[in-house]
Amino acid sequence: MINFERVSKRYEHRDALRDVSVEIAAGEMVFLTGHSGAGKSTMLRLLMLLDRASSGRLLVNGNDVATIRGARIAKYRQDFGIVFQDHRLLFDRSIFDNVALPLEIAGFHPRDIGRRVRAALDKVGLLGRESANPVVLSGGEQQRVGIARAVVARPKILVADEPTGNLDPGLSAEIMGLFDAFHRVGVTVIVASHDLALISRLRHRIITLKEGRLIGGVGS
């Protein structure tokens, strides 16, 4: 489903990715790991079209993403659910409106939006809190709202960049459990994390990067 073919990314003064080739199958769950600056975030940025590869090809569903430009970028991103380290919730609106945002963008009927938002909040254990402002939630709860927003439109691919970076071990395991649950219902899940102790317990492929090079987890 996702195919990095000899991808390199060079920023002004350093190589963020060097000659990375890796394939991620549909429905698979993989972890991206490595020290900070190893290239985890760069891989995700290339995948989300926040940056373009300096050389090599990135294929998603068989299409070279280099051909996706302009207004089609937004449409492409709608196939993904994204979870950020700092969750990036909007504090000027309710939890419901935060989670509903991807559905509004995709153009769902208000009735369907209500149903789906409640279903997503139910999955992350926050049903009944939808009218509250996310600012009143704890860090772990805020991240769960972020996950609800990422999955509410039932994306094919779920991408998370250090989703447990700001959480204590107990909450982190809980969050990883949620990702595992989405993987089990068929979603392709890619989680960047440097928490090796946590991710090695979950028995999924671990793709390891070091200074922009792939040093482990190439084959599945």
Add this chain to the structure above:
Amino acid sequence: MGQRPALVSWADHHRKAASQSLQQLIAEPVQSFLTCLAVGVALALPAVLWAFLQNVEVVAGNIQTSARFTLLLEQDVSLETAQLMAAELETRSDIELVEAIDRRDALARFAEEVGFSELVDNLHNNPLPNSLQLHPGTSLTVSELDDLADALVALSGVEQVVFDTQWQARLQAAITASQRLTLGVGVLMVLGAVLILGNTVRLGIEARREEITVIKLIGGGDGFARRPLLYAGLWSGSAGGFFGAVLVALLFWFVSPPAERLFDLYGLDRRFIGLGLPGMLILTAVGGLAGLVSAWSTALIHLRRAQPR
């Protein structure tokens, strides 16, 4: 179930963006009021000039109708001939009324006006010719009056045509120049309104930067991110235009009594022309359009910069 036709969800989002941006304006009443007032003041000035010119043109039109020619005939043209000429000229479509003046009457009137009646009595020969007094059609323009003057000079028996079209040409030129000035001031002021609104929209983008970034990250297009901004511009602009219309109405309420007294003194049975309801609606629409244009261009510049990191 699920996703709906693009047009339906697009209309839905328009409705939502429209109401949300209106609520945001109302949530900041002082800020919104000041912005709208600034736009209103900017739009009021050209509107006042425009309405003022409408009134000047009405007055000028009335003055123009009082124009008349005096045709001084050659010395050997008799009064009978003059009367025949008068009757003939009156058949022309661009002439309303022609009156033959006896040279003796003219001399008597001159003597009376100047106060040298004794001196005039002592004259052996009347130096004045018979003459025709001619009122042109009221709807003639300055250039048509000039044409008429040329035609009259060419008539046989006419020595001289006395008619000063120059002051009318000057008045016309002054009005034309003022119209251009109004147009120019109008364009400048609308541009000013666009800039004022553009700054407001820019502040709105700054305040909503995180929202715009998140929208883009999760697959919202520029159109989706821009829509609330466009509505914010439309609302502030329309409200500004309406404020401008109210300001102009207040100003005219203040000015119209002395202006109507002035008309009265000129013998004109005219009411002072204000903006009227259509004018107020146009001003509101101009404000709204300025708001849209400014939001569109500001969003175009600043949304590019709000690329997600």
